[in-house]
Amino acid sequence: MYAIGFDNNKYVSLQSERIRRRIGELGGKLYLEFGGKLFDDYHASRVLPGFRPDSKIRMLLEMKDEAEIIVVISADDVERNKRRGDLGITYDMEALRLIDAFRASGLYVGGVCITHCREGSAASPFEKRLASLGLPVYRQYLIPNYPADLPLIVSADGFGKSDFIETSRPLVVVTAPGPGSGKMSTCLCQLYHHHIRGEKAGYAKFETFPIWNLPLKHPVNLAYEAATADLDDVNMIDPFHLEAYGEKAVNYNRDVEIFPVLSAIMGRILGECPYKSPTDMGVNMAGFCISDDEVCCEASRQEIIRRWYRTNCEVRKGMAEQSSVFKLELLMNTLNIRGEDRPPVIPALEKSRENGDTPAVAMELPDGRIVTGKTSSLLGAASACILNALKTLAGIEDEVTLLSPDIITPLHHLKVEHLGSHNPRLHINEALIALAVCAVTDPVASRAMEALNLLSGSEAHATVILSSGDESTLSKLGVNLTCEPKYENHKLYHG
Numbered sequence: 001m002y003a004i005g006f007d008n009n010k011y012v013s014l015q016s017e018r019i020r021r022r023i024g025e026l027g028g029k030l031y032l033e034f035g036g037k038l039f040d041d042y043h044a045s046r047v048l049p050g051f052r053p054d055s056k057i058r059m060l061l062e063m064k065d066e067a068e069i070i071v072v073i074s075a076d077d078v079e080r081n082k083r084r085g086d087l088g089i090t091y092d093m094e095a096l097r098l099i100d101a102f103r104a105s106g107l108y109v110g111g112v113c114i115t116h117c118r119e120g121s122a123a124s125p126f127e128k129r130l131a132s133l134g135l136p137v138y139r140q141y142l143i144p145n146y147p148a149d150l151p152l153i154v155s156a157d158g159f160g161k162s163d164f165i166e167t168s169r170p171l172v173v174v175t176a177p178g179p180g181s182g183k184m185s186t187c188l189c190q191l192y193h194h195h196i197r198g199e200k201a202g203y204a205k206f207e208t209f210p211i212w213n214l215p216l217k218h219p220v221n222l223a224y225e226a227a228t229a230d231l232d233d234v235n236m237i238d239p240f241h242l243e244a245y246g247e248k249a250v251n252y253n254r255d256v257e258i259f260p261v262l263s264a265i266m267g268r269i270l271g272e273c274p275y276k277s278p279t280d281m282g283v284n285m286a287g288f289c290i291s292d293d294e295v296c297c298e299a300s301r302q303e304i305i306r307r308w309y310r311t312n313c314e315v316r317k318g319m320a321e322q323s324s325v326f327k328l329e330l331l332m333n334t335l336n337i338r339g340e341d342r343p344p345v346i347p348a349l350e351k352s353r354e355n356g357d358t359p360a361v362a363m364e365l366p367d368g369r370i371v372t373g374k375t376s377s378l379l380g381a382a383s384a385c386i387l388n389a390l391k392t393l394a395g396i397e398d399e400v401t402l403l404s405p406d407i408i409t410p411l412h413h414l415k416v417e418h419l420g421s422h423n424p425r426l427h428i429n430e431a432l433i434a435l436a437v438c439a440v441t442d443p444v445a446s447r448a449m450e451a452l453n454l455l456s457g458s459e460a461h462a463t464v465i466l467s468s469g470d471e472s473t474l475s476k477l478g479v480n481l482t483c484e485p486k487y488e489n490h491k492l493y494h495g
Helices: 008-025 042-047 055-061 075-079 091-105 125-132 183-196 219-227 239-245 253-270 293-316 322-335 345-354 381-394 405-418 428-439 443-450 468-476
Strands: 030-034 067-074 108-117 137-141 171-175 202-206 235-237 250-252 360-364 370-374 459-462 480-483
Touching (some): 042 219, 055 091, 067 091, 067 183, 091 108, 108 125, 125 137, 219 293, 235 253, 345 370, 360 381, 381 443, 381 459, 428 443
Parallel strands (some): 030 171, 067 171, 108 137, 459 480
Antiparallel strands (some): 360 459
């Protein structure tokens, strides 16, 4: 099994403790801005082995009687039908998905705040839908010259025009479907309203990356830069923290750039900003929970390589800019790593060459063993690799046939003759369905099926860009995939 480099239980405990302390320091009411993904932070779990993807939710569940959730969404994002790239759903649908997920976890959702609204605009269909679902809906209005015109912002004609969000618990978690939704301005607007009412309240950010008490060029922090290569985020030493405390702390450019404005706004609202630096503003105990630094360093180097391959493929698909690739290559040069340092890459390329440069896939299993698969008349390379991996994990001899021809033949007939597919080869999901059918009567196939959960944490590399269906299935199996940035054929359209 892969080595563990992060103490997740310690992290949940320390982060909860620090948030409770911050609530007390700021008067008993804290608006906590949550960036990143709450339920499925797979980036953190990849670069900090041992970090659980749902750690943030686990932490909130420790405080569920003290916490409520406000979901923030920009009216502009709703109007533009902006989508979350990894899930392929619009931000308004993602907001509803988040609410369902919070409630299913036992967390209280206090309402939805729609930001960037324009005065006089009628309620949007999304607002009406939220109201029909029984969700409290609040509006935050656009402020001219935000965030430059401080006197206007902190006034009855600025924050004062926006709705006050009614909350009842000491910890208010402010989250959103994605970046740029207006989480920070929503928190500051709430501070203004509380101050007008003579009530104490504070603001902080829940942070994970960059990790402030790791070196600037630490692989974990460089992996964060790799994850945000398309956003032009850059890690930097926090100059405000250095000046205030004589201590180096790592932050990123956007927080450093906005801090003087944020500090001035909070000063106008509260009389004095409680923070001397953007690092002070964050609640981030992750650096104290790294139990094996070298394990996390190597995991982060591998994540940067994965990001490089993925971005090259996105450029090939017309979904990313070449400048993002250049940034990733600079990070790789900093750490002296190459694409070939990813364990399944060379075995995949060699398997392809052995078979006349036909598509091939190699997979590094969680125990370090490498298996491969090649394209055949019956199976795609990824499907063949998955079946070979299941044989290896289940201790089944390589020469054993898992899929009965009696099952595969009618599937091919269905795909080509009835569903109009030009590719009769089985994709991964089709091969697994066939395996499940075979497992009903074949105990060997049943053993292979039982090994499916052992694939999680595997690393795969394909010599061509795989179909979106194969990518999705591998993701659901917990397999991290990279591909060479080329297609199997020279068609203009690749479905």
